[in-house]
Amino acid sequence: MDSKVAEKDLLELFEKAKRAADKAARDEGPVEAEEERCLDVLKALGAFPVTSAILINTQVGKRLRNLTKHPRENISSVSQDILDDWKNVVKSETTASNGNKTSKCEDKQSKPVKVVSHSQNAEYVHVEKKLKMEAEPLGNKRASSSSNGPPKLTSMIKCNDAKRDKFREILAEAFNKVYNEVEGEILERVNVIDPIRVAVSVETLMFEKLGRFDGAQKNKYRSIMFNLKDGSNPDLRRRVLLGEVKPDRLIVMTAEEMASDQRKRENKQIKDKALFECERGINPKATTDEFKCGKCGQRKCTYYQLQTRSADEPMTTFVTCVNCNNHWKFC
DSSP states (O other), X not given: OOHHHHHHHHHHHHHHHHHHHHHHHTTOSSHHHHHHHHHHHHHHHHHSOOOHHHHHHHOHHHHHHHHTTOSSHHHHHHHHHHHHHHHHHHHHHHHHHHHHHHHHHHHTSEEEEEEEOTTSOEEXXXXXXXXXXXXXXXXXXXXXXXXXXXXXXXXXXXXXXXXXXXXXXXXXXXXHGGGGTOOTHHHHHHHTSOHHHHHHHHHHHHHHHHOOTTSTTHHHHHHHHHHHHOTTOHHHHHHHHTTSSOHHHHTTOOHHHHSOHHHHHHHHHHHHHHHHHHHHTSOOOEEESSSOOTTTOOOOEEEEEEOOSOTTSOXXXXXXXXXXXXXXXXX
C-alpha cells in the first residue's frame, strides 16, 4: 500500500471514530448506538497496518490520546489499547533500526595497523576499537527534545480542603476541553501543557489573593468558574492554558473582560436598548421664539411643561436657551 494512501485512510478512520465519540459523549439521542459505532471504527483502526513513519507523518497518536479520557469507559479503554500497540510498533522498528546500525559498526571495529618495534622488525597487529552505541527508543528521544518541563500529572494535587479540591477539579475539567477546541500549531502547543498544573496554579493564587471560595469574594470565584466553563467562551480558557492570560491577571479581570464575543454583543444590545428606552422616557421639548433669554437676549428656546403642583394650579413651564444653555422656569 502506498504510504500517502495509507496515511489518508488512517486519518479518515480516526475522524469517523472521533465524530462517533463526540456524539456518544453528549448523552443525547441514541448514545448506545453511537458508542457501538465508535467501538467498531476503533477496532478497524487498531487492525490497520501502521508503521512509525505513518504515525509520525499523521500525528494521529497525539489526537487519539484525547479519546483515552472519554467519559465512556469502553471507548477510553479501546483507545488506550490502540495507543499502546502503536507505541510498541515504534519501539520495535526503532530497536531493529539501531540493531542494523550496530552490526555495521562492529564490522569496522578491528583494523590492522603496522607497529614498528626498536628491533626494526615490523609486524601487523589488530587494534580493536570499541564503539559504544546505545539504542534509545524513538519515543524517549522525542520526549526529551519536545518537552522541557516536568511530566504531566495523572491525578489532581490535593490540599486537604474539599472545597478547594473541588474547585481545582472544575478548573482542570475546563482546561481539558481545549484539546478538542484547537488544531494545527495551537494543538501542538497545548499538548505539551499540563492542565492540572495550570488549574492548581490558578486556584492557589486565587486562594492567596481572594481567600476561601465561600468567603467575601464568592461572586468573583463564581464569575471566573462560569466563564472558564462556558461552552461559548473557548478563547478565555485557551488563553489561560497557554499562558497568554496569567493567573494574576485573570483574578482582576471584570466579567465583561472575561465574557465571550457573543456575550459581549448581547450585553451591548441590552445596554443600547436600555439607553434607547431611557431617552424615549424624557419629556418631549418644543422649540419657540416666544421666550427671551435673560442672559444672552436670544429668543431661540426649547420648553416643556409639567404639573408640579395641585391639579387646580397651572402647569410649570421649563425653558432652555439653545444659544447659551441657560435654564429657567415659570408658572
